[in-house]
Amino acid sequence: MKRINMYKKMFAVEKEIDLKKLKTSYRNLVKEWHPDKFQEGDEKREEAEEKSREIIDGYHFLVSIAPETKAANLEEYVLTTSQSGIADYHHKGLLLEISFLDGTTYEYFGVPKTVYTKMINSDKLFRFAKRNIFNSYLYRKSKKNIEA
Template sequence: MKRINEYRKLFNAEADTDLKQLKTTYRNLVKEWHPDKFQQDDEKAAEAKQKSLQIIDAYHFLVSIAPETKEANLAEYTTTTTESGIVDFKLKGLVLEVTFLDGTTYEYFGVTKHVYQGLINSDKPYRFGKRNIFNSFLYRKSKRDLEPA
């Protein structure tokens, strides 16, 4: 959640900001912090390079959790969460990463240790996930997809 808040603050974006506005803000920030603008000062150039990498990462992340992106991928997500079982899951901080049998991996944000313990202790983790995680937490498709089995 901290990552989401930092990125939204960087882009001055709300949860329902549309993709067009994100793209406009992204372009303006990249222009402002492009390392080539600071070639005279090595220290400023290094800072600008770091900032531009952060802006790029933030943009890709915010696009992946944007309502429009989620809506466009809803059919695929619904199919995965209703028809495919869980291969693996792990919690890193408040981010639960779930890998499904069809090879896709989703990250769920804000998952507490209490909910994670429920998933671990459940006789049927997939059923627990369907009831308590898949439609309850902010999610995005992770870049770490497996090859389909």
């Protein structure tokens, strides 16, 4: 959640992510922080390179959790979370990463340790996740894919 709030603040996004406004904000930030604007060897150039990478990462992250993106990929998500079993899972902080048997991986944000503990102690892992995680937490499709 900290990462989401940091990126929303960077792009001046209020509550809902509007892709059109996000793209405009992204372009303005890239123009402002493009490394080619600074001289070679300049201390500001290194800072600009780092800031530029952060802007690009933030943009792609926010696009992946935007309501429009989620709506476009909803059919695939529902199919995966209803028919494909869980192959692997990892929990770190408030991020739960679940890899499915069909090879896709989703990240769920804001999942507390208590819910994760209940999930791993459940005798029916997929059923627990389906009822308590898949539709309860903010998610995005991860770039990681596992071999089917």
